[in-house]
Amino acid sequence: MAHILAISNQKGGVGKTTTAVNLAACLASSGHDTLLVDMDPQGNATSAVGVNSRGLTTSLYRTLIGLDTPDPIALHDRMPNLWILPSNMDLAAAELEFFDLENRERRLRSVLRSLDREFEYIILDSPPSLSLLSINTLTAADRVIVPVQAEFLALEGLSHVTATINRIRQSLNPDLQLLGIVVTMFDGRTRLAQEVIQHLGAIFGPKVFKTRLVRSVRLSEAPSHGLPIIQYEPKSAGAIAYTQFSQEVIHACEEA
Amino acid sequence: MAHILAISNQKGGVGKTTTAVNLAACLASSGHDTLLVDMDPQGNATSAVGVNSRGLTTSLYRTLIGLDTPDPIALHDRMPNLWILPSNMDLAAAELEFFDLENRERRLRSVLRSLDREFEYIILDSPPSLSLLSINTLTAADRVIVPVQAEFLALEGLSHVTATINRIRQSLNPDLQLLGIVVTMFDGRTRLAQEVIQHLGAIFGPKVFKTRLVRSVRLSEAPSHGLPIIQYEPKSAGAIAYTQFSQEVIHACEEA
Numbered sequence: 007m008a009h010i011l012a013i014s015n016q017k018g019g020v021g022k023t024t025t026a027v028n029l030a031a032c033l034a035s036s037g038h039d040t041l042l043v044d045m046d047p048q049g050n051a052t053s054a055v056g057v058n059s060r061g062l063t064t065s066l067y068r069t070l071i072g073l074d075t076p077d078p079i080a081l082h083d084r085m086p087n088l089w090i091l092p093s094n095m096d097l098a099a100a101e102l103e104f105f106d107l108e109n110r111e112r113r114l115r116s117v118l119r120s121l122d123r124e125f126e127y128i129i130l131d132s133p134p135s136l137s138l139l140s141i142n143t144l145t146a147a148d149r150v151i152v153p154v155q156a157e158f159l160a161l162e163g164l165s166h167v168t169a170t171i172n173r174i175r176q177s178l179n180p181d182l183q184l185l186g187i188v189v190t191m192f193d194g195r196t197r198l199a200q201e202v203i204q205h206l207g208a209i210f211g212p213k214v215f216k217t218r219l220v221r222s223v224r225l226s227e228a229p230s231h232g233l234p235i236i237q238y239e240p241k242s243a244g245a246i247a248y249t250q251f252s253q254e255v256i257h258a259c260e261e262a
Numbered sequence: 263m264a265h266i267l268a269i270s271n272q273k274g275g276v277g278k279t280t281t282a283v284n285l286a287a288c289l290a291s292s293g294h295d296t297l298l299v300d301m302d303p304q305g306n307a308t309s310a311v312g313v314n315s316r317g318l319t320t321s322l323y324r325t326l327i328g329l330d331t332p333d334p335i336a337l338h339d340r341m342p343n344l345w346i347l348p349s350n351m352d353l354a355a356a357e358l359e360f361f362d363l364e365n366r367e368r369r370l371r372s373v374l375r376s377l378d379r380e381f382e383y384i385i386l387d388s389p390p391s392l393s394l395l396s397i398n399t400l401t402a403a404d405r406v407i408v409p410v411q412a413e414f415l416a417l418e419g420l421s422h423v424t425a426t427i428n429r430i431r432q433s434l435n436p437d438l439q440l441l442g443i444v445v446t447m448f449d450g451r452t453r454l455a456q457e458v459i460q461h462l463g464a465i466f467g468p469k470v471f472k473t474r475l476v477r478s479v480r481l482s483e484a485p486s487h488g489l490p491i492i493q494y495e496p497k498s499a500g501a502i503a504y505t506q507f508s509q510e511v512i513h514a515c516e517e518a
């Protein structure tokens with residue numbers, strides 16, 4: 007049975023894709039068969055691992071509406087043990103077309119059930135905003151990791167995020183648990199960042215991961231080369247932080 | 263007749279709210295009656311001008327579904343000539359409830375028609391993702407300003423943004439024009455930023471605003487005080503950049 011982890015936060019630009027891609031790559035490189043699922047029509051996770059979303063013969067959109075069976079793409083040439091279910095802009099149509107479908111919130115959950123035995127970890131990248139796609143992602147997952155920037159506007163949105171997780175647990179996915187909150191793009195020099203960290207600790211206590219994912223230009227360059235940070239710059243601060251973070255996630259999944 | 267400007271980009275966290283709030287504040291402080299409309303259920307623009315979204319007696323949600331007439335809140339105590347139509351998390355429900363309503367894409371357009379004569383500028387902050395709310399925003403506007411971070415993932419999404427604007431122009435709003443693209447959170451020291459700037463110039467030419475909105479911690483601190491940057495730190499690099507940008511916008515609106 008795979009651990010299915012959603013990387014989710016309605017707030018935009020907080021590092022969901024960067025965390026999904028680099029966590030998946032680190033889990034894969036330490037020997038765990040891992041599937042990355044790109045539930046964002048922007049297809050950022052797809053291009054961040056070097057897959058061209060325009061050339062896809064099948065996409066998540068066709069799989070979710072039942073036209074194709076899921077067919078993960080292996081990335082073994084550069085990233086052993088890593089597969090991806092890629093997406094493209096067609097997925098944006100799912101938002102409006104899902105509306106009248108049977109079981110519209112559980113489409114992804116039933117797609118992943120058929121893949122459950124093949125992988126140890128399935129990492130779901132979700133879009134910003136509360137939408138049918140992000141609801142599908144939370145309904146399919148066992149656990150949620152919430153990336154948060156150490157910024158005021160991102161902190162303000164956290165109460166929405168936890169309220170959404172609770173609503174999904176009550177109505178669609180009773181097993182859904184918050185695995186933890188991880189601070190992204192951390193720059194320890196600013197007073198604002200220190201205040202936000204203290205605030206997070208006060209509200210979420212042990213649910214805040216110890217690893218802070220530091221701000222580093224290398225991390226924002228890596229997607230333009232289609233590589234996760236551990237392949238692009240293995241000795242960089244970003245690679246060390248994501249490797250450490252993936253160890254914490256493995257440990258938290260075993261304990262939960 | 264007001265100039266109705268949508269601040270829009272499906273990519274999350276690129277500075278839409280920061281640009282909508284600070285542009286509106288600069289237009290207001292140079293004497294133009296300005297209305298800021300918060301079309302994002304996160305309510306970031308609402309809290310960034312110091313309005314408590316939990317205490318609202320009416321909200322944009324009720325106005326859009328026809329329960330209330332629009333009733334802008336004046337912010338004159340701190341920001342003369344500035345009003346806001348605030349929002350709260352109820353607005354997320356509009357996403358699913360609008361679906362069966364008459365004219366679901368034009369709800370905001372008909373709301374603003376009744377306010378058109380009272381303001382010189384109406385600035386619309388939109389949510390990330392392609393959704394009924396962001397489609398409403400583009401259908402209500404005459405012109406669109408697209409904030410872009412000088413980052414690879416943000417650049418990649420630009421083709422989706424221009425495709426969406428073209429689709430809206432063909433089907434829902436024939437007058438919609440791209441006013442321009444503005445670079446946000448600019449940090450000239452990184453090679454990536456320079457490459458992205460060159461790339462933008464090559465594709466969009468004169469449509470790229472000359473002002474670059476520099477990255478500055480003061481800008482991300484200002485929302486926690488409920489103030490735009492020109493009130494929070496009038497002499498900061500962020501305040502100077504947004505003042506300059508608002509002059510460019512006024513000029514571009516007069517020419518278009």
Ligand SMILES: Nc1ncnc2c1ncn2[C@@H]1O[C@H](COP(=O)(O)OP(=O)(O)OP(=O)(O)O)[C@@H](O)[C@H]1O
Binds near residue numbers: 018132
């Ligand atoms: N630790 C980091 N250091 C530097 N840059 C980062 C870091 N994490 C993410 N970024 C950059 O910040 C931007 C936003 O990150 P990302 O796209 O992963 O966020 P997101 O939450 O997935 O956005 P969206 O809401 O659009 O899906 C990207 O350009 C990314 O490259």
Ligand SMILES: Nc1ncnc2c1ncn2[C@@H]1O[C@H](COP(=O)(O)OP(=O)(O)OP(=O)(O)O)[C@@H](O)[C@H]1O
Binds near residue numbers: 273476
């Ligand atoms: N020029 C800047 N310098 C420093 N920080 C900035 C700047 N512009 C925006 N920010 C900060 O970056 C974060 C993202 O900006 P903002 O929330 O305005 O983006 P957005 O596009 O509205 O996000 P969303 O997609 O969630 O609506 C915020 O924490 C904001 O305070």
Ligand SMILES: [Mg+2]
Binds near residue numbers: 023024046133
């Ligand atoms: Mg993303």
Ligand SMILES: [Mg+2]
Binds near residue numbers: 279280302306388389
């Ligand atoms: Mg915003």
